[in-house]
Amino acid sequence: MSASSAVTDEPTIEIGPGRTTRSVRSSRRGRPPKRSAVSDSTAIGRNKWIPYLFSAPSIIMVSLILAYPVIWGIVQSFFRRELGGATEFVGVQNYVEMFSDPSFWDALGKTGIFVFGCLALTLVLGLVFAFALNRALGALRFLRAITIAPYIVSSVAAAVMFRILFNGDFGLINRVLMFFGLDGLPWLSDPTLAMVVVIFAQTWSDLPLVILLLLAGLQAIDKSYLEAALVDGASPFQRARHITIPLLSPQIAISMIWTSYSTLTGLGVVLALTGGGPLRGTQILPIEMYQTAFISFQQNQALAIGTFILVLNALLTLIYLRVSRGYGVED
Amino acid sequence: MNRNTLRRARHVTETESIVTAEQRRGWGRPAPTVTRKRTPVEVVRRATITTLIVMPLLVLVVWTAAPFFVTVVASLQTRGEVFANPGILPASPSFDAYVQVFQSPTFWSSLGNSVIVGAGTTVLTIAIAVPTAYAFARFNFRGRGFLLLFTLLPRLVPNLALMVPLYRLAVETGAIDKLFTLILVYTGMTLPLAVFLLVGFYQKIPVDVEEAASVDGANLWQRLRFIVMPLSVPALITIGVLAFREAWNEFTLVLVLMTSASNRTLPFELYTQQGLEGIPNYPTQAALALLTVIPFVIVYMRIERYVVQGITAGSGK
Numbered sequence: 020m021s022a023s024s025a026v027t028d029e030p031t032i033e034i035g036p037g038r039t040t041r042s043v044r045s046s047r048r049g050r051p052p053k054r055s056a057v058s059d060s061t062a063i064g065r066n067k068w069i070p071y072l073f074s075a076p077s078i079i080m081v082s083l084i085l086a087y088p089v090i091w092g093i094v095q096s097f098f099r100r101e102l103g104g105a106t107e108f109v110g111v112q113n114y115v116e117m118f119s120d121p122s123f124w125d126a127l128g129k130t131g132i133f134v135f136g137c138l139a140l141t142l143v144l145g146l147v148f149a150f151a152l153n154r155a156l157g158a159l160r161f162l163r164a165i166t167i168a169p170y171i172v173s174s175v176a177a178a179v180m181f182r183i184l185f186n187g188d189f190g191l192i193n194r195v196l197m198f199f200g201l202d203g204l205p206w207l208s209d210p211t212l213a214m215v216v217v218i219f220a221q222t223w224s225d226l227p228l229v230i231l232l233l234l235a236g237l238q239a240i241d242k243s244y245l246e247a248a249l250v251d252g253a254s255p256f257q258r259a260r261h262i263t264i265p266l267l268s269p270q271i272a273i274s275m276i277w278t279s280y281s282t283l284t285g286l287g288v289v290l291a292l293t294g295g296g297p298l299r300g301t302q303i304l305p306i307e308m309y310q311t312a313f314i315s316f317q318q319n320q321a322l323a324i325g326t327f328i329l330v331l332n333a334l335l336t337l338i339y340l341r342v343s344r345g346y347g348v349e350d
Numbered sequence: 351m352n353r354n355t356l357r358r359a360r361h362v363t364e365t366e367s368i369v370t371a372e373q374r375r376g377w378g379r380p381a382p383t384v385t386r387k388r389t390p391v392e393v394v395r396r397a398t399i400t401t402l403i404v405m406p407l408l409v410l411v412v413w414t415a416a417p418f419f420v421t422v423v424a425s426l427q428t429r430g431e432v433f434a435n436p437g438i439l440p441a442s443p444s445f446d447a448y449v450q451v452f453q454s455p456t457f458w459s460s461l462g463n464s465v466i467v468g469a470g471t472t473v474l475t476i477a478i479a480v481p482t483a484y485a486f487a488r489f490n491f492r493g494r495g496f497l498l499l500f501t502l503l504p505r506l507v508p509n510l511a512l513m514v515p516l517y518r519l520a521v522e523t524g525a526i527d528k529l530f531t532l533i534l535v536y537t538g539m540t541l542p543l544a545v546f547l548l549v550g551f552y553q554k555i556p557v558d559v560e561e562a563a564s565v566d567g568a569n570l571w572q573r574l575r576f577i578v579m580p581l582s583v584p585a586l587i588t589i590g591v592l593a594f595r596e597a598w599n600e601f602t603l604v605l606v607l608m609t610s611a612s613n614r615t616l617p618f619e620l621y622t623q624q625g626l627e628g629i630p631n632y633p634t635q636a637a638l639a640l641l642t643v644i645p646f647v648i649v650y651m652r653i654e655r656y657v658v659q660g661i662t663a664g665s666g667k
Binding site: 072073076084150155166170189 | 405407409410413415416419421432438479481489494500501508516534542599601602636638640642643650658
């Protein structure tokens with residue numbers, strides 16, 4: 020799933036034993052190629068215990084911090100612990116209660132709007148900006164530096180920035196609206212408008228990655244396809260529709276997978292910007308999960324929501340991969 | 351597009367052949383260089399193309415810069431001015447908000463914590479990722495493929511799925527509310543990506559260099575120290591930036607793992623500042639938000655390349 024590119028020099032990894040120049044050369048000389056990634060004359064890469072010793076810290080850390088807690092969380096979603104009491108197995112009861120809770124369905128609907136809004140906005144802006152940056156070769160370095168600026172801003176700082184930008188009393192957005200003779204809008208105190216604001220804030224945070232990905236994809240496209248199409252008299256729209264977009268579909272798919280992953284599991288921006296309000300207007304599933312776990316302190320029930328989000332995320336990823344494969348081979 | 355294409359293609363070849371025939375006839379003179387006047391259609395088309403490229407770039411700059419801009423402006427005003435000032439720029443810029451932030455003791459403690467956690471995460475990530483990546487890139491051992499996958503795949507785990515489990519496990523093991531827990535957690539979260547980047551990098555370093563050193567009697571430690579490490583400085587910077595950014599900006603896990611006020615990092619501190627007063631103190635919030643970005647801004651143009659590498663590598667999940 021990694022795209023190699025001119026702008027980024029993204030590394031690729033051979034999962035199998037890598038063949039180095041050395042072993043290729045030795046096989047050319049008629050000797051049978053060694054299976055080893057490394058030398059045939061010295062002890063490099065031969066030691067039996069060193070690789071296990073070297074990789075052990077990473078494996079322990081990853082198991083301890085990532086793998087074990089996630090599996091523990093999924094298992095615990097089938098248990099329940101009353102305050103101060105013992106943990107007992109309750110089967111799917113947490114899930115039954117979750118699915119019969121109207122506030123869960125409400126949050127799921129909000130999540131749908133949020134994820135879809137972010138996806139649409141990210142994809143449209145990402146494509147437009149990437150196409151434009153692809154043509155802006157002279158100023159590319161400067162513009163790229165500006166493009167990735169949001170990446171260094173934490174979700175809480177982004178939330179502060181957007182609360183000031185969209186402030187109902189003095190925000191720049193309302194000042195601009197009033198400049199054009201329109202009425203200022205109560206962006207953060209209206210449930211529907213607040214959703215618009217959190218979509219913008221989340222997209223603002225996520226867009227740098229998508230732009231860079233799409234730009235890398237665009238720069239990797241073989242120019243001869245476009246030239247051939249130009250000779251054939253294809254219009255710019257036709258070239259985009261039949262050549263650029265299909266060739267870009269792996270990057271588009273990755274962008275969509277990444278954006279929905281980031282928005283479906285993204286808590287920081289929304290929590291710091293609206294906290295789920297006003298009137299549950301931006302109460303997406305991660306917020307619901309956070310509040311269930313740390314406000315109502317029903318942590319096992321929260322783990323059921325968390326597991327549901329993980330499953331939803333996996334399903335979305337599979338769908339994108341399938342769709343993009345279908346679209347990519349069409350032309 | 352077929353018939354139009356054919357017609358246009360024929361038209362192009364015909365005109366070209368006429369031109370060349372005329373030029374070949376030439377009468378010994380060089381072909382006249384006439385700057386053809388652009389037809390109105392062409393002028394319009396060129397203008398459209400330029401607009402189509404320049405307009406989105408302008409929008410991009412405004413899109414990215416506007417939140418920064420309004421925050422800077424708000425941070426240079428006083429609490430009342432923010433509401434009263436009808437203009438877009440501050441009427442009488444003042445640094446009161448920054449002074450207020452600097453006078454708050456929790457700012458300094460959270461800044462200190464952020465520095466400790468950021469530096470700790472960076473150092474620990476590099477210390478663990480380098481030997482691991484070296485093992486995966488240079489050695490052929492039983493279970494290599496599986497172990498590599500096992501190290502890289504947890505990259506897919508979102509922070510959200512870790513909040514409750516890590517909180518509960520930290521409470522049970524007594525690791526809650528300790529800065530070292532944060533360092534461990536952030537290191538674990540950065541490791542898959544760091545190993546991924548480094549393995550790719552080490553695989554590009556020719557083995558021959560190390561072999562030559564080995565023939566000269568360099569042992570494994572010496573080869574790592576004097577050959578592999580110096581050669582991989584760019585990759586190490588990228589990983590350092592990634593790890594530091596993760597530790598510096600992460601919010602959801604520090605929110606549940608640190609319980610006492612003296613152990614907050616900057617994002618947590620900024621978050622708690624929001625709900626303290628009835629009417630939010632926008633200038634100090636803005637100033638604090640900008641101060642959290644400062645370490646990156648100082649070295650921004652220098653690290654931009656590494657940040658770009660880090661971002662795009664992050665998507666190779």
